[in-house]
Amino acid sequence: xxxxxxxxxxxxxxSTQIQGQTVVVYxxxxxxxxxxxxxxxxxxxIEKFGLDGRAIAHARISSFDEQLVAEFAxxxxxxxxxxxxxxxxxxxxxxxAASTEDQADHELITKxxxxxxxQRQKTVHLAVSRAVETVDSLDDETLTGLTLLWYTLNxxxxxxxxxxxxKFRDNAYGKLLQTAPLPSGTRWLDDLDLLGLMNCDFxxxxxxxxxxxxxxxxxxxxxxxxxxxxxxxxxxDRLRDIDRDLASLLTPHSLIPGQFRxxxxxxxxxxxxxxxxxxxxxxxxxxxxIFEICGIGTVDQKARDKATELIEGMPNYSTVRAWFxxxxxxxxxxxxxxxxxxxxxNANRFIDVDGLGTLAEVLDKRK
Numbered sequence: 001x002x003x004x005x006x007x008x009x010x011x012x013x014x015s016t017q018i019q020g021q022t023v024v025v026y027x028x029x030x031x032x033x034x035x036x037x038x039x040x041x042x043x044x045x046i047e048k049f050g051l052d053g054r055a056i057a058h059a060r061i062s063s064f065d066e067q068l069v070a071e072f073a074x075x076x077x078x079x080x081x082x083x084x085x086x087x088x089x090x091x092x093x094x095x096x097a098a099s100t101e102d103q104a105d106h107e108l109i110t111k112x113x114x115x116x117x118x119q120r121q122k123t124v125h126l127a128v129s130r131a132v133e134t135v136d137s138l139d140d141e142t143l144t145g146l147t148l149l150w151y152t153l154n155x156x157x158x159x160x161x162x163x164x165x166x167k168f169r170d171n172a173y174g175k176l177l178q179t180a181p182l183p184s185g186t187r188w189l190d191d192l193d194l195l196g197l198m199n200c201d202f203x204x205x206x207x208x209x210x211x212x213x214x215x216x217x218x219x220x221x222x223x224x225x226x227x228x229x230x231x232x233x234x235x236x237d238r239l240r241d242i243d244r245d246l247a248s249l250l251t252p253h254s255l256i257p258g259q260f261r262x263x264x265x266x267x268x269x270x271x272x273x274x275x276x277x278x279x280x281x282x283x284x285x286x287x288x289x290i291f292e293i294c295g296i297g298t299v300d301q302k303a304r305d306k307a308t309e310l311i312e313g314m315p316n317y318s319t320v321r322a323w324f325x326x327x328x329x330x331x332x333x334x335x336x337x338x339x340x341x342x343x344x345x346n347a348n349r350f351i352d353v354d355g356l357g358t359l360a361e362v363l364d365k366r367k
Contacts, residue, residue, distance in 0.1 A: 031070075089128070115345055123337065130338035144181070154340070161251075162303065162307065173316035182320075199333065199336060216303075235293070246277065253303070269291075
């Protein structure tokens with residue numbers, strides 16, 4: 001960006017005026033400049049250590065800074081290095097990087113800082129600031145457990161086909177299971193609670209449902225009853241009478257061969273469809289009636305049994321199911337904002353989280 005300085009001059013009659021100007025050129029933060037800023041901030045951190053530890057701290061921070069600058073360059077976020085608030089967080093991140101030689105920890109901290117730099121919301125800044133301070137206290141198993149627990153409780157596949165939904169989940173679980181064995185027992189939950197990443201209630205007044213029930217009951221439209229061909233044809237004709245485009249809602253039921261279902265997630269889809277098609281009140285009521293006839297919102301036992309059978313036969317899904325169902329009936333949990341930031345950022349190392357929304361959106365949706 002270029003800015004010209006103010007120009008003022010005066011001259012008498014018949015005089016010659018020579019006008020000068022000052023040109024100030026502003027350049028964006030380059031990778032070299034970002035590296036210089038990181039190095040300057042690193043010196044402040046290294047001075048906190050005794051002479052014997054400075055060489056190790058310098059090597060670890062240098063490795064982390066190199067990774068961080070490269071990631072920010074790739075994401076187009078180098079301008080963030082100008083921000084004093086970010087520089088304060090960078091100091092904390094470098095301090096954490098100095099305390100661990102684990103490259104996975106450095107990668108996780110980098111992902112956290114990318115999330116903070118990408119979004120201006122204070123909720124994100126608060127969550128990331130707290131999360132950065134806990135990374136070196138998480139062992140690999142606990143981190144894997146936190147990530148899988150968050151992914152299980154707070155995300156859903158985008159597809160509205162029940163079989164594809166289960167397969168998508170199994171594939172994602174496989175990628176998230178690559179890092180470390182799953183934690184056993186419940187001590188790891190205590191550790192997360194102590195770190196402020198999770199709130200745990202062991203009173204058994206409330207507890208989590210088993211994994212298959214969570215998967216099925218949160219999206220009942222995918223696991224509703226099947227419609228025989230004649231009934232499906234009748235429903236399709238009624239949908240076409242409401243709006244021609246709605247006829248495409250009828251789709252084969254991938255869990256019950258030879259039968260059909262409405263391709264919707266649940267009862268809330270009725271309102272969404274009515275709004276998107278700008279249906280008048282009388283047609284909205286007809287659509288609501290069709291949803292009732294099709295049993296949208298009620299899980300069909302045949303579909304439930306088939307889904308459970310498929311989950312048990314999927315290598316990754318069944319592994320997570322067995323692990324989750326060992327502790328689910330003895331605890332209720334709420335993952336904190338910092339815990340969500342860590343789980344989301346860690347998942348981002350292995351799977352594409354773009355479909356889940358930004359970290360800010362994920363934090364807003366948490367219960």
